[in-house]
Amino acid sequence: METETAQEFYGRWAGLYDLIARRTPGIPALRRRAAAACQLEPGDTVVEMGCGTGANLPYLREHVGHHGTVVGVDFTGPVLERARELTSEYDNVHVVRGDATQPPLAPEVDDTAVDAVLATFVVGMLDDPAGAVDDWCDLVGPDGNVVLANAARSQEWYAPPVNAVFRAIVILSTPPTTKLRYENEPHLHLDAKIDAAHEHLRTRSAAIADETHVFGVVRLTGARLE
Numbered sequence: 501m502e503t504e505t506a507q508e509f510y511g512r513w514a515g516l517y518d519l520i521a522r523r524t525p526g527i528p529a530l531r532r533r534a535a536a537a538c539q540l541e542p543g544d545t546v547v548e549m550g551c552g553t554g555a556n557l558p559y560l561r562e563h564v565g566h567h568g569t570v571v572g573v574d575f576t577g578p579v580l581e582r583a584r585e586l587t588s589e590y591d592n593v594h595v596v597r598g599d600a601t602q603p604p605l606a607p608e609v610d611d612t613a614v615d616a617v618l619a620t621f622v623v624g625m626l627d628d629p630a631g632a633v634d635d636w637c638d639l640v641g642p643d644g645n646v647v648l649a650n651a652a653r654s655q656e657w658y659a660p661p662v663n664a665v666f667r668a669i670v671i672l673s674t675p676p677t678t679k680l681r682y683e684n685e686p687h688l689h690l691d692a693k694i695d696a697a698h699e700h701l702r703t704r705s706a707a708i709a710d711e712t713h714v715f716g717v718v719r720l721t722g723a724r725l726e
């Protein structure tokens with residue numbers, strides 16, 4: 501029930517979301533950085549979980565080139581239509597409808613051949629963010645890369661006004677019938693999920709890059725796996 505509601509919400513707002521996802525100052529640079537953190541080589545295969553309207557897919561395609569493969573997975577039909585339009589010029593970028601916690605990768609890719617997984621602004625929507633990250637690490641395997649980027653409260657010295665704006669955005673961008681929106685402090689709940697996902701990724705990594713972007717609100721963690 502909750503899953504359907506999230507799909508309806510993102511489906512209804514796909515156009516507006518696409519605008520925000522691609523035009524918000526600081527976000528295109530973050531997407532470029534997140535794609536670079538996947539440490540892809542030409543010819544590699546990368547899967548983006550919860551790809552939304554596809555704003556990261558062109559950056560990933562730049563790194564894997566003509567001979568690589570990019571797969572975007574999302575469970576919301578209308579946002580995927582936008583992702584398809586955005587990437588229609590590439591025959592090696594595939595957009596697949598499905599659950600990011602059980603990604604349907606065949607026939608586009610052999611799931612033993614995934615070099616990197618990227619998930620931006622997604623783990624906060626999952627019931628078990630650390631469990632999903634664990635599965636994505638298993639999918640990629642040793643020497644592969646998993647990269648997460650998520651918005652959480654800023655810890656910079658100028659954080660109070662930034663966090664007030666952030667709290668309002670979390671409330672407005674949370675599907676209205678999910679429990680999260682009606683909690684008194686939905687941004688704290690979101691922070692806890694994001695902390696759990698990023699922390700779990702650190703425990704699976706041999707090498708890690710941690711950065712913050714956009715006034716300290718966006719956390720990027722890139723891990724090369726053990």
Ligand SMILES: C[S@@+](CC[C@H](N)C(=O)[O-])C[C@H]1O[C@@H](n2cnc3c(N)ncnc32)[C@H](O)[C@@H]1O
Pocket residue numbers: 506507510521549550551552553554555556573574575576579598599600601619620621622625626
């Ligand atoms: C906030 S949007 C982020 C989209 C994109 N990653 C970006 O950076 O613009 C979250 C997306 O995750 C998708 N999503 C959430 N949970 C999912 C799940 N379990 N399986 C597949 N997609 C999911 C939603 O449909 C939505 O498109």
